[in-house]
């Protein structure tokens with residue numbers, strides 16, 4: 240394999256590993272759709288930040304996107320808690336509205352900004368090796384470094400928040416009865432999901448992120464009923480999807496991101512099939 | 522509980538409490554006190570607001586009016602002395618965690634949430650598991666437990682909190698007779714240590730046997746006090762309406778109210794209630 244291929248695979252693997260970790264808790268908290276919502280809601284933030292800064296690789300872009308991700312989860316909470324709308328309806332209203340504004344902004348300013356709908360929706364992992372950053376006299380792809388940093392942050396977050404996340408996911412009422420600030424925990428978690436979504440957005444696009452959040456975690460949940468093994472397995476499945484996806488895409492000469500998610504989906508359905516066909520030992 | 526004066530503070534006071542869901546009132550005019558060291562039952566028909574009452578006491582929802590004092594203080598000042606056990610169905614038991622992990626949650630605090638549990642914490646977890654007969658199941662995944670074992674796990678988590686006031690929502694639902702006695706024994710033991718136990722319970726007949734203090738609820742507070750004062754025909758009729766079958770059974774029960782109330786007499790079944798439910 241070429242070094243470019245490795246760049247793409249490793250970037251994909253790091254992103255998929257990060258989303259798998261956070262996705263495990265989204266799945267356990269039955270908030271998978273919230274991941275979907277955030278991944279769509281970051282769009283207007285990205286566009287606005289892009290319009291303001293005029294460049295693609297700015298931290299402003301990240302901040303803008305993370306901000307609209309958080310805005311979405313705040314809006315959802317507000318509609319659900321204060322306006323007493325059902326949770327799924329709150330999610331549906333918030334993210335489609337934010338996403339629509341993003342689409343509107345992009346289409347209105349297409350002439351001015353170099354940000355086409357294709358790459359917003361489907362990502363551009365294939366261009367990872369082209370976006371190089373200098374380190375003395377070695378050059379490394381910027382997205383690869385960003386993905387590595389993201390993975391590190393998510394890993395540290397998991398390490399420090401593991402007990403809290405476990406408690407909050409299993410029994411939030413009990414957590415609150417212990418005097419634990421569940422709202423703070425909730426929004427920290429949402430901020431992490433937003434951040435991850437934003438970074439993954441560049442690479443796999445808005446539509447496929449939710450698959451990377453949910454599918455590896457859901458597959459792992461089929462195999463184990465212990466939390467740490469579930470997270471490790473989800474990460475493994477994410478990494479495997481990156482390798483498999485690259486392979487599949489080069490055979491079919493198709494979209495790498497699409498192939499990654501297809502492989503993840505394939506792993507899910509074959510797991511399900513195996514689970515259904517093997518008799519339960521009890 | 523070092524001196525007698527502290528003992529006189531009620532363990533729980535609820536004043537003028539009213540609560541609603543979507544502006545539909547489900548509790549109003551709730552006003553009662555529970556002394557320390559009693560085994561209390563909150564009794565009422567389905568939908569009478571028992572769960573809502575506990576959730577309000579624990580600050581899990583915002584009351585429309587009224588306030589709650591625990592040991593004469595606001596909940597936030599005495600949180601570590603209070604243990605809350607939610608209804609068993611309120612959590613998803615397919616969650617990937619072991620019995621031990623769930624019981625350990627009883628030792629979680631704001632202060633130690635980002636650190637490892639201490640040795641003392643782990644000891645308390647072991648003692649709690651032992652008390653409910655779940656020590657040998659400690660490493661089992663909670664998805665593989667029976668309903669009765671799930672209740673024991675919740676009870677163990679509560680015991681691990683080492684509180685002075687226990688609020689439990691329907692801990693007897695879905696358990697067999699042996700487990701029911703085992704749980705009751707643990708609760709009586711707590712009471713004998715001077716702790717206060719408040720149980721939401723829907724079975725009127727056993728309520729009279731099990732508890733020495735009863736709160737009869739049906740959206741409004743019907744009656745609260747020592748069970749002999751609360752279990753009167755008119756109160757029960759008010760709480761349960763015209764469901765005569767229940768009432769006639771109960772009048773039999775009350776007529777026989779001299780029958781020995783089992784309070785400490787559960788030692789005789791010791792050990793038999795464990796395990797294979």
Ligand SMILES: Nc1ncnc2c1ncn2[C@@H]1O[C@H](COP(=O)(O)OP(=O)(O)OP(=O)(O)O)[C@@H](O)[C@H]1O
Pocket residue numbers: 542543547565566567568569570571572573574723
């Ligand atoms: N989340 C909710 N949203 C709207 N209404 C609710 C909600 N939870 C409870 N209620 C309503 O509030 C009333 C009191 O419910 P609650 O759960 O407190 O009763 P309960 O006495 O615990 O009943 P059960 O014996 O069935 O557990 C019921 O009429 C119920 O329909």
Ligand SMILES: [Mg+2]
Pocket residue numbers: 571572573608690
């Ligand atoms: Mg209830």
